[in-house]
Amino acid sequence: MTDDQTTQIPTLDLNQLNVLSVLGRGGRGVVFLIRSNGELLALKTILKPDCGEFKQVKLEQEVLRLMQHPLLPKLRGFVSTDNIVGYAIDYCPGGDLNQLQKKQTDRMFSDDVIRFYASELVIALEYLHGLGIVYRDLKPENVMIQENGHIMLIDFDLSTKPSTKIPKSDSQTPQTTPFLNSDLNNTNRIHPESVYNSESHSVSKSNSFVGTEEYIAPEMLTGTGHDFSIDWWCYGVVLHEMLYGKTPFKGVNRKETFKNILSKSPELVGEPTALRDLIGKLLVKDPKRRLTVAEIKGHDFFTGVDWEGILYVVRPPFVPAPLDEEQGMDVNKIDVEAFVQGVFKVNDDVQEVEEFTKF
Template sequence: MEDNYGIPILDIKVHKVISPLGRGAKGVVFLLHTKTESPKEQFLALKVVSKSSIEEDNASRRRYNKEYKTIHLEKEILSSLHHPLLPKLQGLVETERIIGYAIDYCPGGNLHSLRKKQTEKMFSDNIIRFYAAELVLALEYLHGLGFVYRDLKPENIMIQENGHLMLIDFDLSTKLPVKPPQSIRHTTKQSAPETNKKKKQLFRFQKYRNSGISPEDDSTTTITVPELASIPTKSNSFVGTEEYIAPEIIQGNGHDFAVDWWCLGIVLYEMLYGITPFKGTNRKDTFNRILHKSPCLVGETTFLRDLIEKLLEKDPMKRLGIEEIKRHDFFKGVDWELIGKISRPPYLPIEEEEMKENGEIDVERFVQRVFEEEEMKEKERTVIDHKKNVQELNQLYEPNPFLVF
């Protein structure tokens, strides 16, 4: 069974939900085992949102509709993606109580957990170059479709079975409307004959194990990145993850695709140093650092540190764009067309003989319980914040006994 766009409708009572994988601000992710005729087992990541949580969390119908628009925009984005570094929408789930969708499962976890496994909790420049190049390609493709991602962080960067990255979670993404340009300039690059093209491995890593991608495999699909042939207008939404938010979002002057390149700079800094560059003691302090402080790039001057500094430019008009990034010296020698053919990425997930199962899971009840617990915690936080505000007001307006006379 399929929906109007040809996307399979999944019955969670037929397919087996093995275990919960994690949760975000708006959904719970489960590991789903789909039953197919293929001898190879297929596992998907199923993200589920409680309909009641959307309704209860919104005081007005306007906000309610906004949440549903977000869900459907994410569905639109996923259904339009055809890129090896981005997920494919594998199926939809909807009942009276939940709504969700299934995408490819990445057994390698996310980049945050992978960094934590490193001896010094940091990556080498060579490994950073590989992951950075793949992130650049993924963002370039999204921007070509008119989507600005707005939530690039290691927790949203997954490791596929073949060791390549996959960018997930489009909760905060948006599509920027465009205005026709006054003039469009097209450039055509003539490629060399295939017989004369020397295929080379872009990065040298230790011999871990074969990922299943052969450098000589000519069947690899060529990805065509759509050009932004129009001028994008800006978004005024205040969205993002605190430590990764670009200055222009905090300032509220409107933002465009440049916010993703700022986030890339934060991610590269975190991979290099193990921390984010602007984390403060609280939200206000963090935002103040983002707006006014320069990143502390400790160590010798390198191409990587230079790239990070130029990506973390406060003024989005002066920040590096896609072409400048790809031409930067840090990526010197990188053949952007062959990155997807690298057969030995720096890390490959270890095959597990058997997936861990937690018994039969009632997805609807599980999701409802999670959001009920979160709602209770939110109410407790609200009460605590209210009491704190009252105490501060009482201290501020405490009468001076000397003023009685």
């Protein structure tokens, strides 16, 4: 990355920002709605002393720098003080796909609505894969609705960019996955523990154990390594959730959920349709037999989709109403640093970072 690319991302002065509201909070971070130079942005912040999370934020910033796409966020600025660090991205007033689905009749989308959002997800993931990025955290809460009604994929702190380097010795072979080797604490978000490189076609596989439990792919649980195909497993889970209003492998606890992911076939209730066929071909345990992006785009469910023109659809299924900045907002009365410190000073002993509440 050149110095010119670096200087294009401004440093934001907290004292000069209009802080409109708190959008969400998680185990170590808070997301604020801010106005900067006339633009509404989402500012994601964490406590600076948390070195592990600081590294994740820096990695996420580097991923955001690479992206120039209408379905993906742009990095709008950095924040760094003695106490916090964070970054600002585009704000999406339509909420996330999970929130939108809950507003639907019977909390389920029609096939036509699913086709629109599913098509845009394919485009976004294809673009990321073209940059060499494995997303690894696809779920409805990470699919935001922009002001124009099109989606925006967010939250890249679990993303990775596999190396093509081959291990020098067997000592780099990963150990058994933590799920099979020991008990995991009771959090929904699983964060990286280790990464290794192994020869796998043109890219290496990662063995980090990350994700949200209901969406984790079988190859991540078995510790055999994973690559871009892991995103298409998560994509299949999301399509299932959009169709049925629930994920396909959820058990009464984490252990049962993981057991179902490894051994249970998805229940595709109802008459055979192209959408159910697509979901079944995505939720295949063996990643080598899972559909590729070309096969997904050529599937019968997407017959008639204009892959070049869908980004220019003027009236998507849902277009959010304009934001009323006067309602429920305490402009400039929120001290960002004090707020973040106040929220998390009681959580200093927390070892795992919980999932951000999406904005």
